[in-house]
Amino acid sequence: MSDCIFCKIVRGEIPSKKVYEDEDIFAFHDINPIAPVHFMIVPKVHVASLYDAGPDHQAVLGKILAKAGELARGQGLADGFRTIINTGRIGHQEVYHLHVHILGGPEPLGSMLKRK
Ligand code: AMP
Numbered sequence: 001m002s003d004c005i006f007c008k009i010v011r012g013e014i015p016s017k018k019v020y021e022d023e024d025i026f027a028f029h030d031i032n033p034i035a036p037v038h039f040m041i042v043p044k045v046h047v048a049s050l051y052d053a054g055p056d057h058q059a060v061l062g063k064i065l066a067k068a069g070e071l072a073r074g075q076g077l078a079d080g081f082r083t084i085i086n087t088g089r090i091g092h093q094e095v096y097h098l099h100v101h102i103l104g105g106p107e108p109l110g111s112m113l114k115r116k
């Protein structure tokens with residue numbers, strides 16, 4: 001996808017603070033962090049959202065989750081972290097290239113969602 005912002009980051013056309021890269025996945029710090037440590041892991045292949053993912057993406061999605069702990073460890077998150085995938089309008093997804101947020105820091109992050 002030529003005009004997708006995360007595809008551009010993967011291709012190096014937009015600068016990012018890279019955490020990790022291999023042939024299948026790319027990880028970089030969120031430009032507007034909502035926790036002391038906040039980075040994202042994305043597949044290099046363009047997949048709009050988890051809703052759009054299918055059997056073709058099984059390996060790369062598994063790779064992202066299998067790599068999350070190691071990358072979190074590298075960012076000092078030995079005491080735990082939160083993993084978030086926002087999907088679609090209801091999930092408040094802003095960038096339509098599937099990404100896994102990794103959030104953490106020295107203090108607990110609080111409950112998952114605020115009760116109404
Ligand atoms: P989401 O709501 O899950 O789609 O979140 C998209 C995330 O991408 C937000 O947390 C943004 O701060 C982040 N973001 C948007 N543009 C960039 C960028 N150029 N570099 C790094 N993070 C970005």
Ligand code: ZN
Pocket residue numbers: 001004005006007008045046047096097
């Ligand atoms: Zn993309």
